[in-house]
Amino acid sequence: MPYRTTDRTRDKKDAKRTAMMQAAARVFAEKGYHAATVRDVVSAAEVAIGTFYFYFPDKETLFVYLYEETADFLLRAIEQGLRRGDDLPGRFAAALQSFVNIATYEPAVVQLLLVGGVGAVPALAESRGRFRNDLADLWQDVLDEALNRGDIPSQNTRLTAQGLAGAFDEIVLHLLSLPEPSLVAAAVIQEMTAFALRSAGYKQ
Amino acid sequence: MPYRTTDRTRDKKDAKRTAMMQAAARVFAEKGYHAATVRDVVSAAEVAIGTFYFYFPDKETLFVYLYEETADFLLRAIEQGLRRGDDLPGRFAAALQSFVNIATYEPAVVQLLLVGGVGAVPALAESRGRFRNDLADLWQDVLDEALNRGDIPSQNTRLTAQGLAGAFDEIVLHLLSLPEPSLVAAAVIQEMTAFALRSAGYKQ
Amino acid sequence: MPYRTTDRTRDKKDAKRTAMMQAAARVFAEKGYHAATVRDVVSAAEVAIGTFYFYFPDKETLFVYLYEETADFLLRAIEQGLRRGDDLPGRFAAALQSFVNIATYEPAVVQLLLVGGVGAVPALAESRGRFRNDLADLWQDVLDEALNRGDIPSQNTRLTAQGLAGAFDEIVLHLLSLPEPSLVAAAVIQEMTAFALRSAGYKQ
Amino acid sequence: MPYRTTDRTRDKKDAKRTAMMQAAARVFAEKGYHAATVRDVVSAAEVAIGTFYFYFPDKETLFVYLYEETADFLLRAIEQGLRRGDDLPGRFAAALQSFVNIATYEPAVVQLLLVGGVGAVPALAESRGRFRNDLADLWQDVLDEALNRGDIPSQNTRLTAQGLAGAFDEIVLHLLSLPEPSLVAAAVIQEMTAFALRSAGYKQ
DNA sequence: TATGAATGAGAATTCATTCAT
DNA sequence: TATGAATGAATTCTCATTCAT
Incomplete structure (x- = not known):
């Protein structure tokens, strides 16, 4: 993106x-x-x-702006995906679809967001923290809703949300490292969804 | 003389x-x-x-050496942890214990390994790829074993392993960002283990 | 604006x-x-x-520029000198006058051109080759003309031209090593001219 | 050499x-x-x-030693060549033969002696001056002898000697720049000798 | 607003030289 | 004599940033 x-x-x-x-x-x-x-x-x-x-004002500030806007863009896309579904499986699938779409469309920028930058720009630590937090919030919200509905067992949904955020990054980054990501994207999304549902303890 | x-x-x-x-x-x-x-x-x-x-020879090479040695060290520690347990829950718990121990003992170095460096040093991309791969191998081995034993349902253990690797990173990095990681380390390890078991679909 | x-x-x-x-x-x-x-x-x-x-772009490139501009300047001065005379003795005398003028006016730069730099800057080998070649061309042109007029006997004018180029360098460099080059410059030019005429086999 | x-x-x-x-x-x-x-x-x-x-004692001193010994070696070879002939043509031919032999045998070292080094090592200026002087001495001796015998006309034999020294360098360096110096070496020696004889005004 | 010439602190790296063993 | 680990002055070059136009 x-x-x-x-x-x-x-x-x-x-x-x-x-x-x-x-x-x-x-x-x-x-x-x-x-x-x-x-x-x-x-x-x-x-x-x-x-x-x-x-x-x-300077190069660093530009980079932080860029990081934050890219993060915003990704967050919003995932959020919209989550709203598209109606139950947990549908929401996960739609959100992951959005994520993977963006990642395959602009792999370099997504990689920069996920693994680059940090360490290079101290001022980014804070932005990164906020981004990871917002990302976890997104997943946690659906998990909490599912918990309330009784679709998933009692658990620390915060930790589950963090775990999912990390898991998705890892899987998507690996997907991007393949020669033709788009060929396997659909299958990966499906398996990621299954993984997420198991992680949340979703029944049936 | x-x-x-x-x-x-x-x-x-x-x-x-x-x-x-x-x-x-x-x-x-x-x-x-x-x-x-x-x-x-x-x-x-x-x-x-x-x-x-x-x-x-130069600064970059030193950095790559350092990255690889740190990665090796972490991999070996996790591997030893995995061997310490005898069933899936025990193995996950022991390996995560090792991971968290190292992370709380040398937080800065682990952070460098997990989020720093890449992007700064092009030569590191390859090393990072190898590291993530080796890490996934570790988790996949236990998953495959559990699968053979019938402890977990049929699944793409590679993808599950990658997901777990990413999830653990995210959770541990978040742990390190807390003011007193050691106070909650034990609880986090327990919850990570639970998360991992659910992700793998471990029954009972 | x-x-x-x-x-x-x-x-x-x-x-x-x-x-x-x-x-x-x-x-x-x-x-x-x-x-x-x-x-x-x-x-x-x-x-x-x-x-x-x-x-x-860098120190070496500057040096090459400098070498080439100095070489050009010297070549052009000698060429103009050659055009000033009408017969072989007159042309040699005028060209050598130009050469010696420049050498006594900017001794250090001429020395740099004639003996410095090469070996220090690999990229200069080519420039030096071109310079020596162009210099030989200059002398050869007058020799060929004299040959056509029948003023000098049949000979390898290329080799004679190279010899003269080398001879003039040596004599001028020696002149510059004297405490007061300008005092003997006129006499040296005259003797160089005589040397050159003999080398070419000029009759009368 | x-x-x-x-x-x-x-x-x-x-x-x-x-x-x-x-x-x-x-x-x-x-x-x-x-x-x-x-x-x-x-x-x-x-x-x-x-x-x-x-x-x-240091790198520079080594280089000066090397320069001087190489110069000595070349001077001695030319000197021996000069002694081998009995008249001016014979002496020139023999000395130039020696010079060209050495140059084709060890081109890089001769190039270093003739165009390299100076400018790089300030201490070499003096050594170079001595070398060029000694070289001119060599040629001047034969010229003076020829003058005494009446084989060449009255002239400034010092200047002629310097001119020859420079001319030979130029021609030999050009020879070394050719792809196969040895193929034309004999012809070049012959023409250099003719050039030298004309330069000295040698009759018949 | 827009430009790009000018700045100079600061970084990586080299290499002649020393000296304890 | 011989070694090679250790030194650090010195050098080239980069690049974020400024400012007169």
């Missing part, structure tokens, strides 16, 4: 800012935070280097 | 190499790959900068 | 580039390629070190 | 010193003074780095 204009970028007229964010997404995904230079970003966006500093 | 490479000399050399590796582990864990300079490492190890380049 | 690349800006840029080249010529001539540091060059040019790398 | 034991190396038992000098000749010829490291030299000589500093 290349950078997409969210509420954070109000000014829709501002094509340059958007161009730079999109360029940054590409460049950071391709080279990693440190290897990617501000010059790479502005070259890709076809603006001058001075322009960069008119729109962003 | 001409200079001889005595045992004493060799021992001293090994000791210095080890000291530098340990110093590097500390420094990289604290600052991340890029922010940590070779000068930081040699200061921490109390040797001259030239000494660094006598032992290691 | 957005920034525009005006003529004034461009001129200033050219001026800075030229200043750096001249500073580099001085520094390299004084210290030799390796002993001269990029810092020496930028100090002499009174710019920051980053400015150097804005104008030139 | 790899380094050969002269009176400068009295101690013929000292195989290590000789090995290092020969290794140095090879290494410097191949890489140039600065690119060649002391480590390269000792590796090639198969001794330890400490040993180097037992035999030579």
